[in-house]
Amino acid sequence: MEETAGTRVLMMGNEAIARGAVEAGISVAASYPGTPSSEIMATLAGWAKKFGYHAEWSVNEKVAMETAAGAAYTGARAIVSLKQMGLNVASDAVMSLAYIGVEGGMVIAVADDPGPHSSQTEQDSRYFATFAKLPVLEPSSAQEAKDMTRWAFELSEALHLPVIVRPTTRSSHSHGDVVLGEITKPKKNFGFIKDPKWCILPSLSAKNHVLLENRQEEAKKIFLESSFNWIEKGETDWAVVTSGVSYNYVKEALELLDMNPTILKVGTPYPLPDEMALNVMKEAKRIIVIEEQEPVIEDQITRLAWKNKLNIDINGKWTGEVSRFGEFNVERVKSFFETILGLTPKQPEAASKAQAPAIPGRPPILCAGCSHRAAFYAFKEAGKKNEPVYCGDIGCYTLGYAPPLNAQDTCLCMGGGITLAYGLSLIEKDRPHIAYIGDSTFLHAGMTGVLNLVYNKANVTVVILDNQTTAMTGFQPHPGVGLSATGDPAPQADLEKIVRALGVEHVETVNPNDLQATIEAAHRALDYSGPSVVITRAPCVNRIKIDKSFFIDKDECSECEICIEDLGCPSIIKSADGVVISDTCAGCGICVTICPTEAIKEVSK
């Protein structure tokens, strides 16, 4: 990485957050992967040795949060990065931490995912910030992402509170030109000072609740001076309040509309610096609030107007013109303005006015040669006559929900598959219940579920899809891999031993690409009465190269298309010459086993 302050470089928002943390002189960085936040830690891990801080992928977000908090108790600076759902997992720690506070700066970088593009929910973590009463900063560009993160540590130390930096997909995953700042080397002389203030007891909480409330007012005062909040003076009798990435859409939408209202750009959506907002509100007849997701700023503006008896219009989500749903863009923001101001919509001239022809959808799918496909096929074969319920979980394997595999009947949240299957089994006693869970997800939130199966004598089969990586989020290592975040060797958790230690007696490990053996193991697990576990272990093909490829011998292919209809491997395609295997074949060989006429053969080298 370029180190020289003042240099201008191209950076992704998440990289910029990492850089901001390094400039602030962090001692500890902890994270669990999750789109769109993962690149923050991936970047920090890459720089850790050079700048002398500790960087880790923790087992889950709660662990990461508490690890960072522990470090911050000593006076050191620490960052934890996660996605919005990760904040849910860590919420128990965060809520209490707001009462206890920190000594060294602690930043929680939580990336939201309006859309959603890669998430189960479209929740707005700024609401979480208001719930926990923690200040939240929202960057509008990569430059701001860096500068805000750096500043967030100072703010955290001034308020003795963790501070949330909240990018969204479109700021996390956008690149921009960033001017670098000076890097601070982490200090070494921190230490924990014993004090009753670190032990949360009801009597302390009652006292600290008042303190926490007072800190909201302190934060507002600091935010009045913040360079991340500013007012752009305009000419109309209405004004816009906006924050984060929406600021950019507002700027361009107004340019297209050729309008120049006053803009209050908010970098600190909670707590809103009241006086700054009031300055704008008192000079306008109408305030239009443009923020993605929930009306966090709008609610505060509305309360301010009411409290100060201002007779103004406030347009936004509560008046219905500005959407709560999905991501914004220039067109959507422009149409919000057009609706509110009663303008006739005008469009820039596109290359085509005609309706484009019907286009097939293209949802994500399991890669050619994905070992999860083999596991799903095997259990489907074994379960054929009993119609089991397949409870899925979160990861690449969620993509097995799609036809033709139809391998997930439920999917809820990380670790939820095992426990949902158990709940179902309590009611449907005569039906097999199968829970699929990835290796990373199992270690994150699956172990307690398995223990519960054992303790309560459940009859559920758990399939741990062990591809030795956290694939969906970008192939991060985890405790089962034998590597740390910084690429050093690490103790490798043995999944089979863990499961046995939890008390499961029927445990088998198979290579899913050996389809026949996997089908047999599936039969044995389903026939077993009591909790059973099958670990299907084969590396994700995206990470290795199998030096094989296959072709379909036209003379022997009966055009039954079973390979297409049962497997859904994207390398097997229909062409003018019949069914063929394309260049993208990853060489797993499972289609060879299922072809009834043995027409699929290995390409000889």
Add this chain to the structure above:
Amino acid sequence: MKYSLVLTGVGGQGTILASRAISLAAMEKGYMIRSTETLGMAQRGGSVISHIRFGDEVYSPIVPSGQADALLGFDLIEAVRWVSLLKKGGVALINKALVPPYEVLIGESNFNEDEAKQFLDSMKADNIIFDMTSLAVEAGNYRATNAVLLGAFSVKGRSPLEPELIKKVMLELIPEKLAEVNEKAFELGQKAAS
């Protein structure tokens, strides 16, 4: 000056490398840049799009509809999906070889390739469609399709970025052992588009 382009394709095809090369080239020219790409779930063979905008002053990383100067399609279907972003008088550079989505494979889609091409021809924009995958295979590896597309863009994209600059930046992003294949693919793309 403000220049906007989108690259559309299927997750795993190399759109990210191509968009990075263009952004870095714009960076070397000193422009202000905003770009964004699809990361996450859609990278597993789903529909993906990268937006790049650069110039004297740009804000939104997402190209507003009807404002793309160029549309680079790694796949015919994905190009048509995002065609509303292309401006009148813009240029579309599209790979004719397409990756059939599952819906098409099992015959549950009424997608018609000829109809899609006719539609593209009817646009008020230039459109250059050729089989980039075959040229990549000719250069040595189907994975170099993104280099073919970059080559085509460098000569026909009407951007302020010089072909030599784009090539240089692209080669810096590629592991050395693949440089030769990609350089050849880039040049085949240039030739085919001109």
